[in-house]
Amino acid sequence: MELHELTLKEQLEGLKNLNFSSVELTDHYLKRIKAIDPDINSYITVTEELALSQAKEADTRYNNNNPLDLDGIPLAHKDIFCTENILTTCGSKMLSDFIAPYSSTVVSKFIEKGTVMLGKTNMDEFAMGSSNETSYFGPVKNPWNKEYVPGGSSGGSAACVAARLAPAATATDTGGSIRQPAALCGLTGIKPTYGRVSRYGMIAFASSLDQGGVLTRSAEDAAILMNTMSGYDPKDSTSLNVDVPDFTQEIDKPISGIKIGLPIEFFDQEMPDFVRKATNEAIDVFKELGAEIKEISFPNIDLSLPVYYVLAPAECSANLSRYDGVRYGYRCEAPKDIEDLYMRTREEGFGSEVKRRILIGTYALSAGFYDAYYLKAQKCRRLIANDFQEAFNSVDVILSPTTPGTSFKAGEKTNDPIEMYLQDIFTIPANLAGLPGISFPCGSHKDLPLGLQLVGNSLQEGKLLMAAHHFQKTTNWHKKMPKV
Amino acid sequence: MDSKKLDWEAVIGLEVHVQLSTKSKLFSGASTNFGALPNTQACNIDLAMPGVLPVLNEEVLKMAVKLGIALNANINSPTSFARKNYFYPDSPKGYQISQMDKPIVESGYLDIELEDETVKRIGVTRAHLEEDAGKSLHEDFEGQSGIDLNRAGTPLIEIVSEPEISTSAEAVAYLKSIHSIIRYLEISDGNMAEGSMRCDANVSVRKKGTTKLGTRTETKNVNSFRFVEKAIQYEINRQINELESGKTITQETRLYDSQANTTRPMRSKEYANDYRYFPEPDLLPVILEKEFLESVSKSMPELPNEKRLRFQENYELNDYDSRLLVADRELANFFEEVVKKSNSPKLSVNWVMGEFLAELNKNNLPINKSKISAKQLGTLIARIEDSTISGKIAKDVFEKMWSSSKDADEIIKEEGLQQVTDLSKIESMVEKVINDNPDQHQKYLSGKDRLFGFFVGQVMKESQGKANPSQVNEILKKKLKK
Numbered sequence A: 001m002e003l004h005e006l007t008l009k010e011q012l013e014g015l016k017n018l019n020f021s022s023v024e025l026t027d028h029y030l031k032r033i034k035a036i037d038p039d040i041n042s043y044i045t046v047t048e049e050l051a052l053s054q055a056k057e058a059d060t061r062y063n064n065n066n067p068l069d070l071d072g073i074p075l076a077h078k079d080i081f082c083t084e085n086i087l088t089t090c091g092s093k094m095l096s097d098f099i100a101p102y103s104s105t106v107v108s109k110f111i112e113k114g115t116v117m118l119g120k121t122n123m124d125e126f127a128m129g130s131s132n133e134t135s136y137f138g139p140v141k142n143p144w145n146k147e148y149v150p151g152g153s154s155g156g157s158a159a160c161v162a163a164r165l166a167p168a169a170t171a172t173d174t175g176g177s178i179r180q181p182a183a184l185c186g187l188t189g190i191k192p193t194y195g196r197v198s199r200y201g202m203i204a205f206a207s208s209l210d211q212g213g214v215l216t217r218s219a220e221d222a223a224i225l226m227n228t229m230s231g232y233d234p235k236d237s238t239s240l241n242v243d244v245p246d247f248t249q250e251i252d253k254p255i256s257g258i259k260i261g262l263p264i265e266f267f268d269q270e271m272p273d274f275v276r277k278a279t280n281e282a283i284d285v286f287k288e289l290g291a292e293i294k295e296i297s298f299p300n301i302d303l304s305l306p307v308y309y310v311l312a313p314a315e316c317s318a319n320l321s322r323y324d325g326v327r328y329g330y331r332c333e334a335p336k337d338i339e340d341l342y343m344r345t346r347e348e349g350f351g352s353e354v355k356r357r358i359l360i361g362t363y364a365l366s367a368g369f370y371d372a373y374y375l376k377a378q379k380c381r382r383l384i385a386n387d388f389q390e391a392f393n394s395v396d397v398i399l400s401p402t403t404p405g406t407s408f409k410a411g412e413k414t415n416d417p418i419e420m421y422l423q424d425i426f427t428i429p430a431n432l433a434g435l436p437g438i439s440f441p442c443g444s445h446k447d448l449p450l451g452l453q454l455v456g457n458s459l460q461e462g463k464l465l466m467a468a469h470h471f472q473k474t475t476n477w478h479k480k481m482p483k484v
Numbered sequence B: 001m002d003s004k005k006l007d008w009e010a011v012i013g014l015e016v017h018v019q020l021s022t023k024s025k026l027f028s029g030a031s032t033n034f035g036a037l038p039n040t041q042a043c044n045i046d047l048a049m050p051g052v053l054p055v056l057n058e059e060v061l062k063m064a065v066k067l068g069i070a071l072n073a074n075i076n077s078p079t080s081f082a083r084k085n086y087f088y089p090d091s092p093k094g095y096q097i098s099q100m101d102k103p104i105v106e107s108g109y110l111d112i113e114l115e116d117e118t119v120k121r122i123g124v125t126r127a128h129l130e131e132d133a134g135k136s137l138h139e140d141f142e143g144q145s146g147i148d149l150n151r152a153g154t155p156l157i158e159i160v161s162e163p164e165i166s167t168s169a170e171a172v173a174y175l176k177s178i179h180s181i182i183r184y185l186e187i188s189d190g191n192m193a194e195g196s197m198r199c200d201a202n203v204s205v206r207k208k209g210t211t212k213l214g215t216r217t218e219t220k221n222v223n224s225f226r227f228v229e230k231a232i233q234y235e236i237n238r239q240i241n242e243l244e245s246g247k248t249i250t251q252e253t254r255l256y257d258s259q260a261n262t263t264r265p266m267r268s269k270e271y272a273n274d275y276r277y278f279p280e281p282d283l284l285p286v287i288l289e290k291e292f293l294e295s296v297s298k299s300m301p302e303l304p305n306e307k308r309l310r311f312q313e314n315y316e317l318n319d320y321d322s323r324l325l326v327a328d329r330e331l332a333n334f335f336e337e338v339v340k341k342s343n344s345p346k347l348s349v350n351w352v353m354g355e356f357l358a359e360l361n362k363n364n365l366p367i368n369k370s371k372i373s374a375k376q377l378g379t380l381i382a383r384i385e386d387s388t389i390s391g392k393i394a395k396d397v398f399e400k401m402w403s404s405s406k407d408a409d410e411i412i413k414e415e416g417l418q419q420v421t422d423l424s425k426i427e428s429m430v431e432k433v434i435n436d437n438p439d440q441h442q443k444y445l446s447g448k449d450r451l452f453g454f455f456v457g458q459v460m461k462e463s464q465g466k467a468n469p470s471q472v473n474e475i476l477k478k479k480l481k482k
Helices: A008-016 A022-040 A048-063 A105-112 A155-162 A179-185 A219-229 A273-288 A301-322 A338-349 A352-365 A371-391 A417-424 A428-433 A461-474 B059-070 B168-184 B225-244 B290-298 B304-315 B319-327 B329-342 B345-363 B374-385 B391-404 B408-414 B423-436 B438-445 B451-462 B469-480
Strands: A043-046 A074-078 A116-121 A169-173 A188-191 A211-216 A259-263 A292-296 A397-401 A437-445 A448-456 B008-019 B082-085 B095-098 B105-113 B119-131 B135-137 B146-148 B155-161 B197-207 B217-222 B252-257 B262-265
Touching (some): A008 A022, A008 A048, A022 A048, A022 A074, A022 A155, A043 A155, A074 A105, A074 A155, A105 A116, A105 A169, A105 A219, A116 A155, A155 A169, A155 A211, A169 A188, A179 A188, A179 A437, A179 A448, A188 A219, A211 A219, A219 A437, A219 A461, A259 A273, A273 A292, A273 A397, A273 A448, A273 A461, A301 A352, A301 A371, A301 A428, A301 B082, A352 A371, A371 A428, A397 A461, A437 A461, B008 B225, B059 B119, B059 B168, B168 B197, B168 B225, B168 B304, B168 B319, B168 B329, B217 B225, B225 B262, B304 B319, B304 B329, B319 B329, B329 B345, B345 B391, B391 B408, B423 B438, B423 B469, B438 B451, B438 B469, B451 B469
Parallel strands (some): A074 A116, A259 A292, A259 A397, B217 B252
Antiparallel strands (some): A043 A116, A169 A211, A188 A211, A188 A437, A397 A448, B008 B197, B082 B095, B105 B119, B119 B155, B135 B146, B197 B217
8 A cells, every 4th residue: 555545644653553654655645646636726835855854854753753643644724824934825826825824823833743844735816716726836737537527615724635745735615715625625624613723824805704624534633633733822812722532532522313404495405316325324324323314494595605705805804904015915016106016016916706705895894885785794693503502402514515516627616606506505604603514524526525514513513423433433435636 | 263163062082002111022922122222122012923823911910900990980891802903014914903893991081170270070981901013213224114023012091081071171181180190190101202191083063053073084103292282272273274265185194294383184095995894813801800990909009189179188288289299290399299398288388389499490400309318308398497597598498408318407517507586686786777777777767667667678698597586576666666
C-alpha cells in the first residue's frame, strides 16, 4: 500500500511505529503534488522547503522518543488562514502578493502539535462561491472527473484530499463551504459549532457565520484534528469558553438508540431521484445500526437562502472594506487621488462575485432599507434557529442530503448566481443557527460522489462524528478513491 | 442688524469626544502613548490586517461607568457595539467600531452655572464608546499623504448633549464642567491641544417664541474652550445673517478655521452621508454585572459639586472661592494640603488663588511643577497666623521660597524676619517716631486723625516691617494722645 492511501490515523500510527519517517511521507506527497496538481489546481502555494524542515524536526522528535500529538502529519491549509511569512491570498487578486505577518490560531495550534504544512489550498475568492470557479488563481478540478467542479468555497482543500495530495486539509464554512465540497468530492467534512474553533487569523467573509473546520477521509481522522483545532481563544471574543471533549473517544460511543430527525420540508425540495435513493439507503443503514428515525418539521427552510443572502453580504460589505490599497495588498497603478485609489483598487482587485455581494450588502444596510432587509433577516434568522431548537426537543441529529445533487460541470452555473446559491440550501440553516454539521459520503451517481448531512445541537460535534464513524464502519463509500 | 439679533435664539447641542487614558487601545494591546514615531504603536489589529479580531479592553467599561454615574445617567446592560462604515485612509478597517442602539451611558444630565450665578440643567442624551481614527499627514509628502495609525483604536467616549444649550457662553460652561469631571474621575487628561478632548457643535437658530427647530450645521475641529465660544458665536451670527437676508441654512458639516475665525463647509468627500450602522458581529453584547457596577460606584471619587459644598461647609468659603477652587481637581487638592498645615482656610484660599496662582501663571507652570509645595505654602501661612511674620513680609518670604525652594522657617531665620513683639522695643520705636515728627504729632492732636496711618507707616519702616502691626497700633494710640 502506498503512503497516500493510508488515512491520517494510519499514518500517525505508522510514524509512531517508525514504519516510515515524516520526511518520507512528506516527500511522497510533495512528489504527488508536483505530478498531479497541475491538472487539478488544488494548491495556490506549495511550501516545500518549510514542509521538509518541519518533517525533519518531527522525525528528530520521534527518534528522541518525545513526539508531539500530531507529529509529522502533513496537512494542507485553506488559503483563508493567515500563515506567518507565507503568501495568504484568500483566492483573490487583492491579496495575490500578501505575505501574512502572523499566523491564525488554527494554523498555530496545528504547528504546535507538530504537523507539517504542505501548502495553501485554492478557494473561491474570499470564500464566496460554491464551485471554486471564482478564484483569482483559476478553477479547481474535481478529481473524480476533471470536467466537474469540486464545490466551494473550500474546493482546493476538498480536491487535494480527494486526490490524495494531502491526508487532510483545514477549511471554512460560512454557508456550506466545507460540507458541500466534502459531498462533491467524496469526503468527510465537519463544520463545528459557531465559536468552537477560533476565527482569529481566518480572513473574514461573514463574521457571524464563518467557522473553521476540516476536510478528511473519515470521521476518525476528523475527530483527531478536531481535538487540536477546537477550544477557547481569548483573541476571538466570539469563541466559546467551554471544555472540549476528546473526540477520538466520543466517536466510539454506541449509536444504538440515537434519534435521527428527517425534516419533511427538506425532502420536499426539488432533487433528483438518485439523491432520494441514496439518502433512503443511508437511512436504512442507520436503522440497522439501531437508530430511531423520526419525521420532524422545519417550516422555515424557505427563509434560509434569502436570509443568508442578506446577512452574509451585509457583513462581507464591511469586512472587505479594509482592502483599499492603502496599507497592503493590491493597489491600482498611478491613482489620481484617494477616491481614484479606492475605486480602481477595488474595481481591479475584486472579482465579480465578490463585487456582487459587496453591492448587495451595501444596499441591504443603506438608510431606508436597513429595516426591510437586515433587520428583517435577523428576525427570520431567529425563526430558523427556533425550528432547530424545536426539532432538538425530540431528536439528536437532523439528517438530509448535503446538496441537491452530485457535482456539476464547470461553467454550468457560473452565469446563474441563483442556481449556484441553491447548492447551499441544505447547509445554510446550520450556519444561521450556529450549529455543527457534518457531511460524509453515502453513495455515488455516474461515478460522482454524493454526501449525507447530519446537523446536531450546539456543541454536539461528538455525536455527529460518532454517527458518521459508525456509518463508515459498515459502509465503504468513504474508502473510494478517484483515479488521478 | 444687532437689534434684529435680539429676535433670534440659538439652539446648541455639543458632541464631546474624550480620549480615555487607558494604557492600551480599545480593541488591541498596542500602547496609547501620545507622540511616538508614526506607526510604531499600531499592531496587526490597528492596521486592520486580514483575519484580525477586536477584543474589548475592559478597563474602558469601568471608566465609562464612572462617567455615567457622574452624569447622573443610566448604565445600559447589555451594552453593544456597532460598525459605522466609511472609507477614509485613517480608518484602516473601512469602518469604525462604535455604539449605536445600546450605548453604555444614556439619559443623564449636567448642571452648569451661568454668569449670573443661576444654574441650568443640560440633558446628556448618551455617551458611547468608540475607537479613534489615525491621522492623515498631508504636509510632509509631496503629492502624497502620510498615514499615522498610532492613534487608531485609541478609546474614545463621545458625550452627546441634548440641544438645550442656548449661548456660546453656556456651551463653554458645559464643556468646562465635562472637562472638570473627566479630570476628577481620572479617565482622561482632557488635554484639548493634544486632542484628548474634542468638540463638535450642532448649531441652529430660530425666532424667539417659536418651537420648531431650525436647520442645523455641525461645526467640527474645535480644539480649545476659547475657539468653541468663537466658533459657535460665528456660526450663530452667520445663520442669523443668512436668514435675515432671506437665504436658507444648508444642513452640513463645517470646519472651524481658528486663524480666520470663520467656519467653512467641509467638502462632501470629507464625510459620509450614510454610515450603514449594523451590530458588530465580532463582539458579543457586554453584560455589566451588578457586583461590577457596585464596585465602580464605591470607587467614585468626590465630584466637583460635592467638593464645593464640602468646602463651603468645612472651610466656610464663599460660593465664588469654592467654585474657582474645585473647577480644577489638582488646585482643590493643593488647597486642602495647604489648609492642613496653615489651619486658616480664609488666608489659605487668598494665598492659593492670589500669590500662588499668579506665580504659576507668570512662569506658565502646571500645579504639579510648582516650585513651592502645598506643605511649604501652608507653613508660610501658619507663620502669618501665629504672628511670626506679617502678611507683607510673608510676600517677600514667598518670593524667596519660590526662587530658592527653601522652607519659610529657614528664610525667616536666616534673614531675621521674625516680627518684633517685644513691647519695650516697639514702645521705643514709637517714641522715636513721635519725637522725630513733632509737627505731624501736633496736627494729629488738633484733630487730623488721618495722620495715624502715617505714624504706623513710619514705625513699620523703623522696624523694617517686622513690628507686629496690631501692637504698633495699640501703642501708637496711647503714646500719640500725650
